[in-house]
Amino acid sequence: MTSPTDLIPAPRAVEGPMRCGVVFDDDTALWAGPGTEATERWLRSTLGAALGLPLRPGSEGARDSVQLLLDETLEPEAYRLGVVANRGVEIRGGSAAGVFWGAQTLRQLLGRHAFRRAPVRPGIRYGIPHQIIEDAPRFRWRGLMLDVARHFMPKEGVLRYLDLMAAHKLNVFHFHLTDDQGWRIEIKRYPRLTEVGSWRSRTKFGHRASPLWDERPHGGFYTQDDIREIVAYAAERHIAVVPEIDVPGHSQAAIAAYPELGNSDVIDTTRLSVWDTWGVNPNVLAPTDNTLRFYEGVFEEVLELFPADAARFSAFVHIGGDECPKDQWRQSPAAQARRKELGLADEDALQSWFVRHFDTWLSARGRRLIGWDEILEGGLAPGAAVSSWRGYAGGAAAARAGHDVVMCPEQQVYLDHRQHGGPDEPVPIGYVRTLEDVYRFEPVPEGFTPQETAHVLGTQANLWTEVMEDHARVDYQAFPRLAAFAEVAWSALPAPGDRDFADFERRMEAHYGRLDALGVGYRPPEGPRPWQRRPGVLGRPIDGPPPHR
Numbered sequence: 001m002t003s004p005t006d007l008i009p010a011p012r013a014v015e016g017p018m019r020c021g022v023v024f025d026d027d028t029a030l031w032a033g034p035g036t037e038a039t040e041r042w043l044r045s046t047l048g049a050a051l052g053l054p055l056r057p058g059s060e061g062a063r064d065s066v067q068l069l070l071d072e073t074l075e076p077e078a079y080r081l082g083v084v085a086n087r088g089v090e091i092r093g094g095s096a097a098g099v100f101w102g103a104q105t106l107r108q109l110l111g112r113h114a115f116r117r118a119p120v121r122p123g124i125r126y127g128i129p130h131q132i133i134e135d136a137p138r139f140r141w142r143g144l145m146l147d148v149a150r151h152f153m154p155k156e157g158v159l160r161y162l163d164l165m166a167a168h169k170l171n172v173f174h175f176h177l178t179d180d181q182g183w184r185i186e187i188k189r190y191p192r193l194t195e196v197g198s199w200r201s202r203t204k205f206g207h208r209a210s211p212l213w214d215e216r217p218h219g220g221f222y223t224q225d226d227i228r229e230i231v232a233y234a235a236e237r238h239i240a241v242v243p244e245i246d247v248p249g250h251s252q253a254a255i256a257a258y259p260e261l262g263n264s265d266v267i268d269t270t271r272l273s274v275w276d277t278w279g280v281n282p283n284v285l286a287p288t289d290n291t292l293r294f295y296e297g298v299f300e301e302v303l304e305l306f307p308a309d310a311a312r313f314s315a316f317v318h319i320g321g322d323e324c325p326k327d328q329w330r331q332s333p334a335a336q337a338r339r340k341e342l343g344l345a346d347e348d349a350l351q352s353w354f355v356r357h358f359d360t361w362l363s364a365r366g367r368r369l370i371g372w373d374e375i376l377e378g379g380l381a382p383g384a385a386v387s388s389w390r391g392y393a394g395g396a397a398a399a400r401a402g403h404d405v406v407m408c409p410e411q412q413v414y415l416d417h418r419q420h421g422g423p424d425e426p427v428p429i430g431y432v433r434t435l436e437d438v439y440r441f442e443p444v445p446e447g448f449t450p451q452e453t454a455h456v457l458g459t460q461a462n463l464w465t466e467v468m469e470d471h472a473r474v475d476y477q478a479f480p481r482l483a484a485f486a487e488v489a490w491s492a493l494p495a496p497g498d499r500d501f502a503d504f505e506r507r508m509e510a511h512y513g514r515l516d517a518l519g520v521g522y523r524p525p526e527g528p529r530p531w532q533r534r535p536g537v538l539g540r541p542i543d544g545p546p547p548h549r
Contacts, residue, residue: 149179150181173241180250197253373387412441424528
C-alpha cells in the first residue's frame with residue numbers, strides 16, 4: 001500500500017487518508033460506465049494480472065467494487081478518485097482519458113507489486129485507506145520524443161515505453177522515425193526506403209570523435225501493421241502518436257535508397273550509403289518537384305497509418321526541419337534556379353518554401369504541421385506549430401506571433417545529456433542535468449502574457465539515441481529524470497526556486513520500487529551500477545551550467 005503523499009506526479013488535492021478504507025481481494029468487482037471500457041480492459045489485464053485478482057464484472061453502485069464513470073462537470077483530463085470505506089472505489093473522469101489517469105493513481109495506491117506482470121504475494125489482501133483525490137493536468141501536451149532512427153528499438157520496446165509513459169500520465173509520443181542513420185517505417189510504394197535505408201554496415205561507438213566502431217550491421221524497421229499496432233496500443237492508453245518524417249535535412253538514409261532525392265548536380269549521390277556516424281550531415285534533399293512528389297507519396301501512407309481521430313494532438317505530423325545545411329543548395333545550379341524561379345531572397349527562404357509546401361499539403365487533408373524551431377528561419381509557415389529545442393527563444397518568438405508551441409529546450413530536457421559530472425557516467429554528453437535540474441524546469445518562458453501562454457501546448461522530454469545502443473541505455477538516460485519531468489508537465493507546481501525537491505526525493509523512494517517492479521534500468525541515486533558504465537567510450541561533456549536563453 002502507498003500513501004497518497006507518495007504519488008508521482010503529485011495530485012492537486014488529497015482529502016485524507018483515514019485509517020479505515022477498502023480492501024482488494026477475490027470478491028472485488030469492476031463496473032465500467034459507458035465510455036470507460038478501455039480503462040476497464042486495462043485494469044483487468046494489468047492490475048488484475050499483477051495482483052492475481054479476477055476483478056469480475058460488477059453492477060452500477062455495487063458495494064466493494066471499483067466503479068468507472070464519466071462526469072462532464074470535470075475538465076477533460078481531470079479525475080476524482082474516491083476510496084470510501086464500506087463502499088468501494090469510484091473513479092470519475094471528465095473524459096475517458098481522465099478515468100484512465102485516475103486508474104494510474106489507483107495502481108500507485110496499491111503499492112509496488114501492482115506494477116508487476118504476475119502476483120508475487122498470492123493470497124494477500126491489498127488495502128487502500130479512505131481518501132478523496134482530485135486531480136487534473138497543468139499542460140495538455142505532455143510528451144516524450146523517442147529517436148529510433150539512430151538506434152532501432154524493436155516494437156516490443158516501443159510498446160513498453162508507451163506503458164511507462166502511461167504510468168507517468170504522459171500523453172504524446174513523438175516518434176522520430178527517419179534520419180541520416182536509418183529509415184524505420186515501411187512505405188509500400190517506395191520499398192527501397194527499408195530495403196536499403198533501414199540498415200547501416202557499422203556504427204560509431206560513442207561521440208562522433210570517438211575512434212571506436214561497432215563493426216556489426218545495425219538496422220530494423222516497423223512494418224505497416226507494426227505501426228498500426230503501436231498506434232492502437234497508444235490509443236488504448238490515451239496517448240497520441242505524432243510521427244516525424246525529417247525533411248529537408250537529416251535525410252541521407254532516404255537519399256541512399258533513392259539517389260535522385262539528393263543534390264546530384266553537386267555530389268555523386270549514388271555513392272552515398274546510410275550514415276554510420278553522428279553530427280549534422282551536409283547531404284540534404286534537393287528542392288525539386290520530384291522530391292516534393294516523392295514525399296507527398298510518403299506522407300499519404302503516413303496519414304493512413306497515423307489517423308487523426310478523437311485523440312488530442314493526433315492530427316499533428318512532425319516534419320523535422322532542423323539542422324539543414326544550405327551549402328549544397330548554394331552550390332547547386334538546380335537549387336539556385338528554383339530559388340530564382342520562386343523569387344526567393346536566399347536559401348533560408350528556400351527552406352521556408354519547402355516547409356510551407358507541406359504545411360499547405362497537410363492542412364488540405366485536415367492535418368497540422370509541427371517542426372523544430374528552425375522552421376522559423378525564412379518565415380514561419382502559416383498554421384505551423386513549433387517544437388522549441390534550441391532554447392526558449394524560438395518558442396517565445398513563435399508564441400508571440402500567434403503560433404502554438406511545445407517547449408523542449410535542449411539545455412533543460414534533452415535526456416541524452418549526462419546526469420552527473422562524475423567520471424563513471426556512461427558516454428557523457430552535454431551539460432549536467434540532474435534529477436533536481438529537471439524537476440526545476442519551467443516550460444513557460446518568463447514574461448509571457450496570458451495570450452502568449454495560451455499558445456504553449458505543453459512540454460516534451462527528448463531522447464536522442466546516438467549513444468544509446470539498446471533499451472538498457474535508454475532506460476538509464478530516461479529514468480529517474482522522466483518521473484521528474486512528468487511531474488513538471490502534470491502538476492501545478494510553484495515557481496522553480498520554490499519547488500520542494502526534498503519532498504519529491506522522498507516520494508521517489510516509493511517510486512524506485514515501482515520502477516524496479518517494471519524492470520526499468522534507471523540510474524540509482526548513488527551512481528551507475530558497474531554494468532551501466534561504459535569505461536573508455538568517448539563522450540562530449542560540456543562544463544558549466546547551461547545557458548538559459
